[in-house]
Each structure stands twice: as structure tokens, then as C-alpha cells.
């Protein structure tokens with residue numbers, strides 16, 4: 001997919017199953033929105049096809065695709081009531097008044113909007129309520145597919161979490177097929193059946209959230225999804241030969257006791273440089289001879305304070321190694 005001469009997305013291919021929650025995840029500018037807009041028919045596809053339920057819709061105008069879309073900025077009609085916003089597509093499709101009444105109330109229920117809220121102007125609603133209206137409006141015509149482009153990113157953290165759960169619940173209960181765009185890896189891992197990780201216009205890895213996190217197939221994915229300590233220096237005193245090694249912070253054990261490492265372990269000693277309380281776990285930054293390492297410890301009380309001498313145990317089976325970017 002191109003913008004003039006610039007190729008924004010190249011050789012990307014994926015299948016989305018009916019009733020699944022499918023996420024396009026990647027950093028800003030990697031081509032997620034371009035791909036989503038191509039599915040919706042809002043961007044042309046220079047090469048390749050878009051197939052919906054076995055039908056090639058690559059050349060079909062957006063209005064004929066019957067695909068629902070929810071944007072980051074909601075794109076609601078500010079001068080209309082909530083009811084009229086939600087019923088807009090139904091009215092355009094010339095559905096009868098009783099039919100519109102029934103469908104608007106049905107989707108309003110799904111997204112937890114009350115009858116009182118349906119009578120309000122959209123400007124009178126909070127950000128979270130407006131986003132519910134945008135989702136209800138997209139759902140009202142019962143599209144076979146709903147596309148969502150960073151729909152929660154304008155909301156505060158608490159509301160975002162609440163709406164994440166509601167959206168996931170809605171998708172499961174109503175069996176809606178959703179393609180969701182986000183740059184937030186925890187959102188992607190939590191909500192999705194499958195995740196497609198994008199990087200600069202191409203697909204790095206496609207898989208179930210657990211596989212993406214536990215077995216990142218590329219160096220990019222290992223760093224973009226979750227945290228990873230680069231431990232090249234721990235692994236070898238030789239100059240790097242293009243192979244890079246990583247370990248997740250939660251795989252490292254931290255102790256003040258002396259440790260004798262087994263053949264399946266590496267031992268590194270260091271000093272606590274920072275101890276951050278993160279709600280239900282602690283994240284420590286440990287200064288070592290090989291550079292700083294981040295360690296996560298799931299204790300609710302800090303066992304260590306800044307300056308403490310500690311020993312770190314790294315199980316070798318948890319080390320992820322990449323040569324020229326690919327898992328070895």
C-alpha cells in the first residue's frame with residue numbers, strides 16, 4: 001500500500017477467523033492504520049487483495065462493504081443526540097422508525113448507555129461515554145466485521161482499562177469479529193485471540209498472545225512486546241558476532257544469599273540501583289559488571305533497598321538468542 005511513491009505497507013498477509021479478536025500491534029508509523037483503512041476501503045490497495053467471507057472486495061467502495069469502523073477521535077456528529085448518532089446508519093439505510101428504535105436500544109444496552117443518555121447531546125457526555133456511542137453507532141447496522149483504530153487512546157488509564165474489559169466482553173458475548181489497532185502491547189496481549197506485530201511496513205510475527213510473548217520469533221518482537229534485558233556481555237567475553245541474547249525481567253531470580261550456579265544457570269552479582277513499587281510487584285534495577293539489569297520480583301514488600309549487594313540467577317533455558325534479528 002502506497003502514498004504516492006512511498007510504500008507504507010508491503011507484503012502483509014493474514015487471515016482473520018470469524019468471531020475472533022484480531023489485533024494489529026506496532027510502534028507509531030509502522031502501517032497499522034494504513035492496513036486497517038485498506039480493509040475498510042478508505043485507502044486503495046496497490047497490490048494484493050482484501051477478501052471478506054470469500055468475496056474479493058478489494059475494489060468495492062467503502063460504503064458497499066458493510067464494515068463498521070471506530071476511530072480514535074470518535075468522529076461523532078456533535079449537533080445530534082446520542083440516539084440519532086447511533087441510529088444514523090440505520091436511517092441512511094431507510095430502515096423503519098420502530099426498527100431503528102429497537103436496534104438503537106439493543107446496541108445501547110450492549111455498551112451500557114442508559115435511556116436517559118440516549119436523549120442527551122453528544123457534547124454533554126464524558127470521553128468514555130462518547131467512545132461507547134461511537135462503538136454503538138458502528139455496531140447498529142450489525143456489520144460482519146468491526147474495525148477499531150486506537151479507540152481507547154484518548155481516555156485516562158482507569159477508564160481505558162474498564163472499556164478494554166467491556167469491549168472484550170462485548171466481542172465474546174455478541175460473537176463480533178473485530179480487528180483492533182493499538183501500539184499498546186499490554187492491551188494487545190490482554191484482549192486478542194491473535195496478534196499481528198508490525199514493524200516499518202511489514203509483518204514481524206503473527207500468533208496467539210502467549211506465543212508472541214514467550215517465543216518472540218524476531219529480535220524486534222522480543223523488545224517491543226514486554227521488557228527484555230540484553231545480556232550479550234554476560235553470555236560471552238568475545239566481541240559480539242551478530243548474535244544478541246535477551247532475558248525477560250521476571251525470569252531472573254534475585255537473592256541476597258550466596259549462590260552456586262548449576263550448569264543450567266548463569267550467576268551475576270550486582271548492587272540495587274533502584275527499587276520501584278509497581279502495585280503487586282517490585283521492579284529492581286541492578287547494576288552489574290555487565291551493565292544494568294531489570295529484575296521483577298512478585299513480592300508485595302520490598303526485600304531489598306538501594307545499595308544492597310545481590311546475586312542474580314539467570315536460567316539458560318529462558319535466554320532468547322537472535323542472529324541477524326531471527327530467533328536461533
Ligand SMILES: Nc1ncnc2c1ncn2[C@@H]1O[C@H](COP(=O)(O)OP(=O)(O)OP(=O)(O)O)[C@@H](O)[C@H]1O
Nearest residue numbers: 003006008026027028029030031032033034035183
Ligand atoms: N495520508 C498519508 N500520506 C502520506 N503518507 C502517509 C499518509 N498516512 C500515513 N502515511 C505514512 O505511512 C506510514 C504508515 O502510517 P500509518 O498511519 O499506517 O501508521 P500507524 O502504524 O497506524 O501509526 P500510528 O500509530 O502513529 O497511527 C507512515 O510512515 C506515515 O508517515
